[in-house]
Amino acid sequence: MSEASSQNFSESCEHTEEDEKEIPDIVLFTFISILLIIVSYELKKHFKVPVSPILLLIGTLFRVIGGAIAHIDSSVSRIDSLNPELVTLCILPALIFEAAFSSDWYTFKREIWQILPLATTVVILSAVLTAVVVNVFLDYQFLWYDAFLLGVILSATDHVAVVAQLKEMHVDNRFKTLIEGETLLNEATVLVFFNIMLDHALGSTNVAGSIAQFVNLTCTGFVLGISFAIAMGWAIKRMVNDSIQETLLTFAAAYLLFYTSNEINSSGAISVVTLGLYMSAYGKTLISPIAEKSLHNFWNIVGTSVESVVFIIAGMLLGMFFVKESSLELKDVVRMGTLFIFLHLVRGVVLLIHYPVLKFFGYGITIKEVIVMTLSGLKGAIATSLALIVFHEDELDSHFRVVLLFFTIGISGLSIIFDSLAMKFAVKKFGMETLSEVEENMLVGVTTAILQHTAKKVEKMRSDKQFNLVKWDKVMKLAGPKNLLVQIMKNTNVGANILRKHQGDSPEELLSRYTSKFSLSLNALIKETRRRYFTTLKGIYWQEFNSGQCSGYASLILIESCNRALDKEDSKMSDWEHLEKELYNKRLMSIYNYFSGLPLIGKIFKNLLYDIVILTYDAASTFISAHHEAEELMDNMEIDIDEAIFHKVMEEAHDQIELCKEFVRDNITDSYPEVVAEVTSSMACYALLISQRKLINKIFHQGVIKEIEYEHLIDAIDNNMKQLTFQQNPSIPSIKEILKNRFRNATDKDIEQLLPMITEKHYQPGQFLFKEGEPADGAYLIINGRVHELAAWIDQELMIGNIVGVQHLLPIYQVNMSTAKAITMVFAAHIPAAMLNKDIYIEDLYKEASEELISLNAETLGFEGVEEEHLMRMIKSSKIRYFLPGDLIDLRRGGIVLLGSLRRDKPEFSILSPVSKPVEAITSCVLLLFPEFFSESIRESKTMPEAFANYYLRSNAKAQIIRNNDETNNSLEFAASNNLHRVEVQRLLSRRSFKNENED
Incomplete structure (x- = not known):
């Protein structure tokens, strides 16, 4: 082996050993950071302070103390040489995507011409003025490119910190979205300007190159973001009801997009912002409803966690200055505090320069809001991440890098602590989170209902033997109506003033005084x-x-x-x-x-x-x-x-x-009658499948079915939902399909026997289908067109799927009781009455004809004067049942006899009062059973119109007296309405409970 090869092999082995040692250190640091995050949030609960400065402080202590603890010292010291590109890749996609995804797209779009200057020219001008402050007022004498780079970093605002602060202040949604939109695009534009200025500082580009780089970063980033968004939307639409797949797809897309953009020298930040805004605007409807909540929760956790880790790293780097020698001096600390003050002056001046533009576009802006926005430029994770990148650029001046990192971390900490408090103070001082008088008045109405419901609940509990040993004085003091009312009044202007003067009053007296104070236009x-x-x-x-x-x-x-x-x-x-x-x-x-x-x-x-x-x-x-x-x-x-x-x-x-x-x-x-049929069919499919899915989830969590059974059932439901996503062009349902839907007790064979008896007819506009008084020969099922049905007792227009003259299918009507005329070209199927003489059709037939029957016999039933809308609502909420002789009938809700007779004194079209015991049917009969609590409304009302109104309309006790300053009259009105309102509240709660049971 050659000497060169031997040396390369040796270096490779050393590098491998270093990597193997680094991996456990990173894993250990990650899980220690998670524990520190949990501790920080627990401290936040106790001391009511923002979590970011706590994380900075804990990170600093961890760096100072952790270096002396065995086994974790290497993890702690490794932070000093942390790869900034790794930090950027791990941190920024999560922060940017979560911020864009959770934004209010409509308001953001409406305010875009306010947000754009805030995220561009405000950033540039702020960066320039900050560079001037650093070099001129603080006398650092850095290179101007370096000073401007510092200015860009300190112009970055922290979206997560700002949003968390706004949530605590409850400001107007439009102003809140304006600030959130600024911080969102600020992150993207700051990253673009940062890359350009860093290249300038390193001497790798000139002015012309910077302009070309800016165009390339923004345009390519936007195009790439849109491309990923469309591709992800196409894929996520095909992942029906799979929260894991849908969540992981958004996660992978955000990080892969950021990585890809950076690899091709584009702006990863702009790409991810584009992806996030697409998801906010359109993508949220592509996500399955069952996955939406968990997906948002996932991104909220990821965004909060990665930002928290950045603050821990920032604190540890700040601690590094205490354990290692650095070029920092005491005057640098003073300058950092001075620069923190100057940054607010710079931001305030720049916002005032932009004030004419901000006031003219979007929803406008006031001087008070400009002051709050001056304080809203909180620094945090983005600025710290960028400072880390610069800190590890060895080609830059070492003193500049140390000062930049120290200034960024220090100012971020000061900003989170002091700017948060200053924002709260300014918002409260300017009355920006105070309820308007009309909103406060409506809050009084809600409070009234809650107090009355509470009083009824207490009365019921006191009569329950289970609560015989309850200390009711203690209960009323801690959870009684007055405690709730006092807490609400403390947080409102009018309520607080009343409370200071009349704290010893009873809840009724306080509420009476409270209501009388409003004078509303x-x-x-x-x-x-x-x-x-x-x-x-x-x-x-x-x-x-x-x-x-x-x-x-x-x-x-x-x-x-x-x-x-x-x-x-x-x-x-x-x-x-x-x-x-x-x-x-x-x-x-x-x-x-x-x-x-x-x-x-x-x-x-x-x-x-x-x-x-x-x-x-x-x-x-x-x-x-x-x-x-x-x-x-x-x-x-x-x-x-x-x-x-x-x-x-x-x-x-x-x-x-x-x-x-x-x-x-x-x-x-x-x-387009086929479109009506297709859309309503899809709606019915979705409603049924969602109902099935809810039921399967319910019985699985109750332990009725095993996991494998649950998975098979859910897969079946989801496969059916996928089929609904891709459908062919709509078509008009056949007569057979319509009849099968109408008469659900009939089999396919029964319907087949009916079809030869049905004749199809066409009518020109103005042509009569049938006339009142002529012999009745059946009814007409509308296949296309519109028909007007008219008589002294009815006036309605009917269209596709409706049966015109359905009452003529009943044997009791031998002549036509109304007139039907074609409004447009009509295609209808004539249904002869003789064909429906089987028991299987009776219940569906009377259900179809119930509205017409009751309207036709309104006088006999005593329903004269009842509004048609209220009558139709009652009928739709009722149930039609067919009983044979000897059947036991549950009449606890009461009802109406539509066919036959239940007793001699209860012939057809008579009202049945509720009875507790089942009643035996003497003959075959069809009954309309009232909806729950309707009989009670009849019993408590003097007339039928009043009964319908009391059941469906607002209670008079809820009507507001706009101006009445007489406290005595108000007290009497409160006392008089108290019982009425309690009945109304209980009725509404019961109705909601009944509705929920039916939905389940």
């Missing part, structure tokens, strides 16, 4: 009601997506419509008017329609046409159902909103719903 109440309505609506849209009742893209469009509406709270609702323009371009549709009939390319345009129609119908149907649900939820909310104001806002919502229904009727149901 009509516009303020309407605006706040709209805001809460659209906030509720946003949550429903997202829930509709999670439950499979709306596609991901449609849900994003609908949620964005709510965000636009929230930006215009002062304006009347117009969300559907904007959605219609966004979803359905009639000129484009006509072009697609024309080209879809051409050979070769026609199929492509037909698919494009169907995509638009399916998306539009999906969004429109979700819009209608979500608005109805939002109204009901607002109805049930325990908040004080004046009844007239509530109904004014709801009228605006109803106008939008009617516009949406009219659009669907005119543009989709008549022209």
Whole structure:
């Protein structure tokens, strides 16, 4: 072996031995760091201080003490020579992706023209002024490239620290997103400028090269980020209900993207920001609903952990200065403190220079917010990571590197401690987290409901023998209504003032005084009601997506419509008017329609046409159902909103719903009935599969099935869900399919026997299907088109899938009870009454005809004056049951006789009062069984309209008296409404409980 080869072999062996020794040191350091993180968060709970300075302090002590402890001394000392590129690769992708992924995309997009200057020109100008301060005022005389490099590093803001601070302060979401957006793009742009300035400082590029490098870093980084985002979106969409795969894919994509970008001399930071923002904007709907929460939790843990490790490393490097000789002097410590103060002056001046731009774009900004933003430039993990890179660049001046690292770590620690406190003080001083008067008033309404519910709960517990030995004085002191009310009032302006003067008052007296203090304008109440309505609506849209009742893209469009509406709270609702323009371009549709009939390319345009129609119908149907649900939820909310104001806002919502229904009727149901069938079928599939999955999870966790059985069942569900993702073009369901859906007790053979008796008929617009008073010969199943059914007792439009004149299938009606006329071209299937004479059809037939039967016999039942909407809700919530002679009937809820008679005094169309014992059927009969608690509402009300109103409408006890300063009257009103409100709260809680049971 040659001497050169021998030397190379020797060096290789030494390197291998060094690597083998380094790996255990890194592993040991990692797990010690995790323990230190846990200790730091525990100390945070006890001392109520930010965790970052605790980590810095612990890291410093660990470096000083750990070097003297056997077995860990090598791990500690190895930090001094830690590879900065390894730190950067491990730390930055997690911090940047987590920050971008968790951002509010709509608000970020709206504020982008504010965020861009904050993340670019503010950074550059701040870096330049910081370099001037360092070289001129602090008299360091560094090279200007070096000084500017230090300025860039100290212009980096720590996203995780800033977000954590904002969460504790509860500032306005728009201002919060502005600061978060600045810190997010700040991280990316600082890394770009850092790479350019570091190359300058090392002498490896010139000005022209820097410009080219900047363009290459940003443009290539953006393109690469978009490419990875699209590829990851394509892959993650195919991973149905697999939280492990979906989470690991995002994790791998973020780190591989960062690594790939750096390898091709692009900006890894900009690439990962692009990926994260794509996931925030569109990717979140690609993630399976069951994986979403765990994925966000995973990234939150990863982001918090890696940032904590950086602070521990920073503290250990700070400790290095205490155990090793360095070129630092006492004056450097003083200069560091001076520079910390100057940095705030620099940031404040730069923000004021940008104030005209920041005020003009986005949501605007105030001087108070500029002051808070001056204090929000917290330093942390990014700055420390960049300082580590510079510290290990041997080509740079050693004193500069030591000063840079010391300044960065020291200023980061001071920033986390003092800027956090200063931000809190400024926000509180400027009243930026205080509830508005109308919000505080609504909080009073919620508190009222909670206190009344608590009082009822205490009364119930006191009557329970299990609680005979309870010290109720202690319970009421610690968990009673007054304690809760006092704690809430302490944190509000009006409440705190009342509490100082009347602390000895009872909860009822305090609440009465509290309510009487509000003097609210009509516009303020309407605006706040709209805001809460659209906030509720946003949550429903997202829930509709999670439950499979709306596609991901449609849900994003609908949620964005709510965000636009929230930006215009002062304006009347117009969300559907904007959605219609966004979803359905009639000129484009006509072009697609024309080209879809051409050979070769026609199929492509037909698919494009169907995509638009399916998306539009999906969004429109979700819009209608979500608005109805939002109204009901607002109805049930325990908040004080004046009844007239509530109904004014709801009228605006109803106008939008009617516009949406009219659009669907005119543009989709008549022209594309196959789309209606396809979308509703998909919704039903998703609802059923999600319900099955929930049930399987429930019985598995209860121990009913084994793990292997659980896995087989879940795999079956997920395979079915995958099939739903890739479907062919929609088609109109056959008559056989529609009849099978309508009459579920019938077998395929029974339906086959019916088909020869059914005749298909076509009607021109204006042509009558049947007329009132003529002999009844059956009903009509609509296959396409719209029909108007009219009589003194009914006025409705019916479309595809509806049966017109369904009541004429019943033997009790020998003549037509209404008139039906075609509105558009109608294709219908005539169903003769004689064909449905088997018992298997009776229950489904009466279920189909129940609305018409009850409307037709409303006078007999005593339902005159009941609003049609309330009547239909009651019928939909009820159950139709068919009983044979001798069957035992559970009548605990009461009901209505639709066919036959239960007793001699209860003939057809009579109301059955609730009875506790089962009743035996004497003859064959069909009953409508009331929904839970409806009978109670009938019993407690004087009239039927009042019974329906009390069951479905808001309680009068919840109506707010806007202006009433008479304390005596308020006390009397509180006492009078207390019992009413308690009944209302209990009823609502019971209804919610019943609803949850049904969902389960």
